[in-house]
Amino acid sequence: MSRQVSYYNSREELPAFSRTLALAAMHLGCLGVIWVGWSAAAVSIAFALYVVRAFGLTAFYHRYFSHRAFKTSRPMHFIGGLLGCLALQKGPLWWAAHHREHHRSSDHDGDVHSPHVHSVLWAHMGWFLTPQNNEVRQWLIRDWLKFPELRWLDRSAPVIAVAYGLTLFATGEFLGRSFPETRASGAQLFVWGYFVSTVCLYHATYSVNSIAHLFGSRRYQTRDQSRNNWLVALLTLGEGWHNNHHHYPAAARQGFFWWEFDVTYYVLLLLERLGLVWGLRRVPQSVLQAAAPLSDLKQSVDREPISCVN
Numbered sequence: 001m002s003r004q005v006s007y008y009n010s011r012e013e014l015p016a017f018s019r020t021l022a023l024a025a026m027h028l029g030c031l032g033v034i035w036v037g038w039s040a041a042a043v044s045i046a047f048a049l050y051v052v053r054a055f056g057l058t059a060f061y062h063r064y065f066s067h068r069a070f071k072t073s074r075p076m077h078f079i080g081g082l083l084g085c086l087a088l089q090k091g092p093l094w095w096a097a098h099h100r101e102h103h104r105s106s107d108h109d110g111d112v113h114s115p116h117v118h119s120v121l122w123a124h125m126g127w128f129l130t131p132q133n134n135e136v137r138q139w140l141i142r143d144w145l146k147f148p149e150l151r152w153l154d155r156s157a158p159v160i161a162v163a164y165g166l167t168l169f170a171t172g173e174f175l176g177r178s179f180p181e182t183r184a185s186g187a188q189l190f191v192w193g194y195f196v197s198t199v200c201l202y203h204a205t206y207s208v209n210s211i212a213h214l215f216g217s218r219r220y221q222t223r224d225q226s227r228n229n230w231l232v233a234l235l236t237l238g239e240g241w242h243n244n245h246h247h248y249p250a251a252a253r254q255g256f257f258w259w260e261f262d263v264t265y266y267v268l269l270l271l272e273r274l275g276l277v278w279g280l281r282r283v284p285q286s287v288l289q290a291a292a293p294l295s296d297l298k299q300s301v302d303r304e305p306i307s308c309v310n
């Protein structure tokens with residue numbers, strides 16, 4: 001099998017120019033707030049959608065589909081994949097394949113979004129515009145290709161994006177007509193929920209590839225330039241503890257210590273209690289011991305040793 005095979009249809013053969021235009025349009029769409037104004041309802045929904053879709057990316061696209069850091073049922077992996085699709089960052093298979101590639105060659109040749117191999121702007125928001133980086137490297141995600149619902153999600157990501165926009169508009173219209181005191185409208189919710197919320201989530205996600213490989217502390221001497229960056233962690237529900245993650249990518253937890261807030265992990269613990277996910281892979285005690293004094297270890301909740309896999 002070719003190492004660059006794509007099972008996508010021709011829609012994915014778009015030139016870089018088209019993708020750049022689409023990305024520019026998403027940013028320009030944010031200017032729509034000048035015309036539609038704001039309401040507490042629209043801003044609150046946009047914020048909630050940011051958080052929920054960020055969880056889809058961090059818990060499912062990243063920790064589940066890319067690293068298999070926990071287990072779940074097929075209905076739940078479909079729901080998680082769908083949540084990730086709503087972030088408008090393509091499908092789970094494309095995302096996971098590129099992320100696995102990143103861990104294979106972090107900050108070395110072959111890493112398509114390293115700010116040390118390419119420019120910072122390229123690492124942040126350039127690499128995914130090229131046709132070659134829109135191909136799915138099937139050999140990296142063979143474990144998921146057997147699931148037709150995941151292949152469907154990947155193929156249907158553009159349709160899901162349109163459905164997401166239409167749903168926002170319809171919800172805004174419903175709110176405006178049924179609850180006029182909210183001062184919401186279809187156009188207003190579309191601008192806030194589709195453009196503003198998504199563009200904020202874009203840059204938060206992109207920051208993991210750019211900022212979290214440039215600025216922050218390095219607890220572990222990994223072979224890349226990954227950093228622990230609290231601001232990126234705050235914006236990405238815990239993904240900013242990126243040096244931790246590069247040192248031990250198999251764990252469901254990325255904030256290794258109690259002060260390293262990791263909202264995604266807290267929600268995963270809750271879902272584990274509810275029986276919706278299970279088998280969360282913990283951070284081995286040896287990894288924690290290599291990082292901090294004993295007094296810090298007492299604060300850590302995870303003690304189950306496991307082997308390290310990507």
Ligand SMILES: [Zn+2]
Pocket residue numbers: 102106208209213226242246
């Ligand atoms: Zn990285």
Ligand SMILES: [Zn+2]
Pocket residue numbers: 062066067099103245249
């Ligand atoms: Zn990762």
